Amino acid sequence: MINVAVLGYGTVGSGVVEVIEQNKAIVNKKSAAELNVKYILDLREFPGDPYEDKIVHDVNVILEDEEVSIVCEVMGGVGAAYQFTKQALEKGKSVCTSNKELVAKHGPELLELAKANNCNYLFEASVGGGIPIIRPLNASLTAEKIEAITGILNGTTNYILSKMEKEGADFAEVLKEAQDKGYAERNPEADVEGHDACRKIAILSSLMMGKNVDSEKIVTEGITKVTAADFMYAKAAGCTIKLFGMSKALSDDEVLAMVAPFMISKEHPLAMVNDVFNAVFVTGNMLGDSMYYGRGAGKLPTASAVVSDVVDCARHQGKSILCFWDKEEVKLADVAETEKAFYVRATADAKAEIEAAFPGGKVLTVEDRSKDFGYFTPVMKEKDFAAKCEKLGDKVLSKIRLA
C-alpha cells in the first residue's frame, strides 16, 4: 500500500480525493499498487465530510509519518506551500502539484531537491489543467529539438474572448457575466492581465530549453484592451483573437517569450480552441507541429492530472524520473527588436496617415463602420511599430500582433 497525503482540501484537493476514490480500480491497476489517502491537510474542519477523519491541521503529522510516501500540494501560493514542499522532499516524499506559481518560481530548486532525495517533484497539473503536456514534453518528445511552443493557457481569458467573438460584446460586459457564472474571479487580474498564462509559458519554456526562464522577465500583456470592434475587423480578415503564451528558442541560451493577444487566421489549429478549453502547440525539428488540447482548468480535470503524477510516483518509488530544468538562467530576447506584422484600428480620418506610416499594408473594412477602419501593417520591428503608433497618438484605437 502506498499512502498519500493531500495538502489543501479546496477545489483541486477534494477533486484529487474524488478521483482516487471514484477511479480506485483503475488508479491502483495503473500504479501497480494500492493507493490510500491517509491525510488531508487543511486549517478548516469539514464536519460530515466522508473523509472527515483524515483531516489534520498540522503538516508535521504528515511529514513525520514515514508511511506517507507521496504528497499532493494543491494549496497554492508560494509561502507555506513552498516550505511544506521542501520539507516533504527532504524527507524523501515525492510531491505532485498543481501550483504553477510555485513551479514557475522555484521549479529548478525543488527538482534538484527531489533528485537529491531519490524522490520526485511532478507538476503535470500546473499547465493546461488536465491536458497531458508536461509528461509528453519530458517523456514523449525526447527525440525532438523543440523550437517553439505556443499555447492558449488560460481558460478564463479564452472563455471571455470566445464570448466576445460569438456575441459581439465588449470585454467589460463579458467579464462581468463570467464573474457572475464563476468562470472568472472577483479579482480577475491574474487572468485578464496575463500573469497566469505567463507562469505557464515560463514553465513550458524552461522545459523546452532545459534551463530556467524567469517568468518575471517575460513581456506580458493581457486582454483588457481588446474590443468588440477588433473582433469585427478580425472576422472581416478571416481571423480571430486569442491570448497566446508563446516561446521560441533562438539558440541554446536565448529564448523569445511573451504573453499577448494575437490575431490569428481561422485556419490555424489554435483558432478552434474555444471557451474554457486550452491547447498547447509544439514545434519540433523532426515532428513539425503537434498540438495537445483539452480542459485547461476545473476541479476534476486538474485533479486527474495531479493523480496521474501520483501514479507516476508510485511506479517510480525510490527512483528519480528524468526532468531537465537547470537553474542556469536563459537569456530573454528583446521583444522590441523582433519583427512581425500588426493589426491596428484607427479613426477614419487617419487613413492617409496610417497608410503613410505603414506603407504596403492592407486596409480592412466592415460594413456600417464609418468612424474607424482596420489595417494590417507589413512585417516590421516592434520598436518601429511602437514609435510610429506613438506619433499617431489618439488616432490609433487598437493594436494587436499578428501571428
Add this chain to the structure above:
Amino acid sequence: MINVAVLGYGTVGSGVVEVIEQNKAIVNKKSAAELNVKYILDLREFPGDPYEDKIVHDVNVILEDEEVSIVCEVMGGVGAAYQFTKQALEKGKSVCTSNKELVAKHGPELLELAKANNCNYLFEASVGGGIPIIRPLNASLTAEKIEAITGILNGTTNYILSKMEKEGADFAEVLKEAQDKGYAERNPEADVEGHDACRKIAILSSLMMGKNVDSEKIVTEGITKVTAADFMYAKAAGCTIKLFGMSKALSDDEVLAMVAPFMISKEHPLAMVNDVFNAVFVTGNMLGDSMYYGRGAGKLPTASAVVSDVVDCARHQGKSILCFWDKEEVKLADVAETEKAFYVRATADAKAEIEAAFPGGKVLTVEDRSKDFGYFTPVMKEKDFAAKCEKLGDKVLSKIRLA
C-alpha cells in the same frame, strides 16, 4: 553506451538513423546514455551511404551480439518482422516499432514476452505517426476511465477528403493526383478501404480496454463511395466529412468499434484536422475531452516517435514499463443494433418516399442541384436504416453516418 540495431533501412529506418544522428546531443541527454547505431539490417546494399559499414544482411549478427540492447523494427509486415521481434525479445533486447499491422495482430503476445524477459516492446509510432498518443494513454491518462476514442488515423484518406472538400473534386480524381504526388500508394486499398485506420483503432481500443480488440472483427468502411456532391450537402449543413476510427467502451468487456466516413459539424475539433495531419480525440470520465494532433505519417515524424521509444527503453534498461493489454478478447458490439442519425443523398423524384421512410428528418438543398437532394434522418438503429435504404434501392445515391 547503448547499442541499437535498426531492422529495415527503408523510409522509416533511414529516418531513425537520421534522428539519432542529427539530434544526438538531445537524444543522449534525454536517454542519460550515449546511443550508438551499431547495425542496420537490410537485404540490399547501400554503396556510398554514410552508414554503409553498419549494414548487415543476417539478423543473427544482431540477435547474437550481446552488446545490442535495443532493436528498432521498422520493416513492416507480419512475417520476418514477427520472427525477429520474438527472437530479440527472447534474448532480452527491447524492441521499438512502427509496425501497426504486427502490433494489432500480436501485441499482447509480444508484450507478455517482453515482460517475461525484463525488456520492452514499445510502439508509439504505430498510431498517429509522430503524435504522442500511446505513451499519453499508458502513462499520462492513468487516472482516467477512458470511455471513448475517436481518431483521424490515416493521412492519405484525410488528404484526399480535404482536397475533395477544398476543390469540389471527386474521389477518383483526387486519388490519382495523390498517387502522382506520392501521398497515396499505387495500390491504395489499405488506406482508402480503411484497413490501416482499422489496425490503429484496434490498438487504441485495446489500450483503452486493457484487453484485446481483434482488428479483424471491426466493421470497416473506406472512403471510396464519398462524392463531391456529398461535400456540397455537408457544407450546406455546416459540416464536413472525415474518416473516423472510433471506439466506445460499453462495459469492461464490450466495445463498440468501427471505421467509416462520418459527417461532422465544422465546430467539432476534429473538423479542422486537414491534409496529412492526424488527430486522436480521447474522452475520459474525469478529464472529459482531450485531443492529440500532429503529423500522422512521414519519414521524420514517424522516426521521431520510434526514437522516443528508444529513449524510453534506454531509461528503463532491465525494467519492464507498464502496459495493460491482456490477451483476453473484448466482445465487439453489433454495430447494426446501435443508434445514430444518417445523411442520405437521393434522387430528386424520391423526396416524398425519403420523407416517408425517415419521418422527422431534415432536407438539405444546394443551389443549382436539381437532380438530387440531401437529407438528415432522425436517430435510428443502423439495421433499420439499412433495411429502409434497401427498399429505396437506386434512389439512394449516398449514405454517411452523422457524428
